[in-house]
Amino acid sequence: MPAKAEKLGKPHHLGHRERLRQRFRTSGAEALPDYELLELLLFRAIPRRDTKPLAKALIARFGSFAGVLSASPERLKEVSGIGEAVVTELKLVHASGLRLAKAEIRPRSLLTSWNAVLDYCRAAMAFADREQFRILFLDKKNGLIADEVQGEGTVDHTPVYPREVIKRALELAASAVILVHNHPSGDPTPSTADIDMTRRLIEAGDKLSIKIHDHIIIGRNGHASFRSLKLM
Template identity: 50%
Template structure:
């Protein structure tokens, strides 16, 4: 150890070197968190905080899905560290969203699924997202059009149709999450899917898929042959 440096300094440098050499696969989950937290808390050993975050939220995904208020309940995690954790997740979402744009969803469906899982898995409230596609089935844009439980049968078909027309979309994929965890469609989910098909048909806009995201994975109406 160099004179004047704390005992954990060399450990932190070795973590950084291992990450640059092997990527995330070269580190354990608590080490990834430890390395990330070190940029917000540079003058303290943050291994205890990293391990406590994993213990409290169950997994790395659970930590990233937690709100800034929730992570700050862990001793030693302040606003700067909470903001950095949120920033890491938001940048991941932007990255996956940009990689999805221009992709033919029929030839590369996994990119859309990966984005949907990253965007909505672990959300504490229900969100309804629309992905807009051109005539080549390439992603043009996406947006969350509703948050929280509403009367979907009244609001969603009309709003989806209006927004798809505004973007001159040839087809759409709709996505929503089940905060309870299980992605299997409810009778209401099946009904809203039929109503969306009927609402979009006169506009010559196709509902390409309806994806439901849960903590235990996802359900695709297209993959199951329902659409």
């Protein structure tokens, strides 16, 4: 404990907080490991307690900074010391990151900003603990009209109804769509069911001139593109 803090009777973590903030200001986020960056976020929600043990417990539970931010409120609260204030702070930062990533793809053709599309989808879905089926609806210039989660299922299945997908595309006057879903297992390899469902969607879209540009599977360990794999 610094001598000055001892004399004033201040908790030792107050000096640690200021040193961590200063390191962030001078060296940026890249100079901090995941748990220290998480500590900085927890300062706001927990102003009078040492947050290092809690930050380390969260990283140990969810694997990474991104895993913590993406975890559901229910799972976050399973960690001792996590209350509503911490959950709100973490989910606010997560939502802000998604809004920023989405802003990178909205003004441009999605087919010419493919890396930004993948970054957004990964931020939105890679660490979800249930499967989600998301659709990016595109106009004639492949600009984004809407981004919608069409369904959420179990850890390994989400029901998808081609008729409903095409119906929604027609409602939005979309000319094309990009299909996206996640594999909570982490492995983005398409399953037989994924391949069959994609083919049915392509057939349904062809009848009404709705183009299926790609189907992307997002996992913690990467992504798989049906078009790149020549599955469509």
